[in-house]
Amino acid sequence: MGNKIGKDFLQKLWKNSLLPMEGAASQAYFKVQVLVTFLRMNQKPVHLETTLPEGYRVERLETPNIDYYKYLYKSVGKGYCWWMRLACDDHTLKAILHNPAVELYVLFHHT
DSSP, X not given: OTTSOOXXXXXXXXXXXOOOOSGGGGGOOOOOOOOOOOOOOSSOOXXXXXXXXXXXXXXXXXXXXXXXXXXXXHHHHGGGTOOTGGGSOHHHHHHHHTOTTOOOEEEEEOO
């Protein structure tokens, strides 16, 4: 895909990012301009010892299951309008997640 975004990809983004509203306004859609910002880490930080509160742990998911990743993505990103990875097909998403340069960590809490 390079620096150009293909028409098919944009159509998927549009389709997956607009959810119909309930009631009479369910057919009303409008476009808004947005600014998308990405966080990029060019080098790993110096390892710092961190103590988590009791019952918490952080785990790296080496090869995350696509459905589990989508669940996490939706759960964490819902309040922040995350949608780009949901527009990817499973093959593309798997390639991203299984890229050796990509690491995924999850914070777990045990009660």
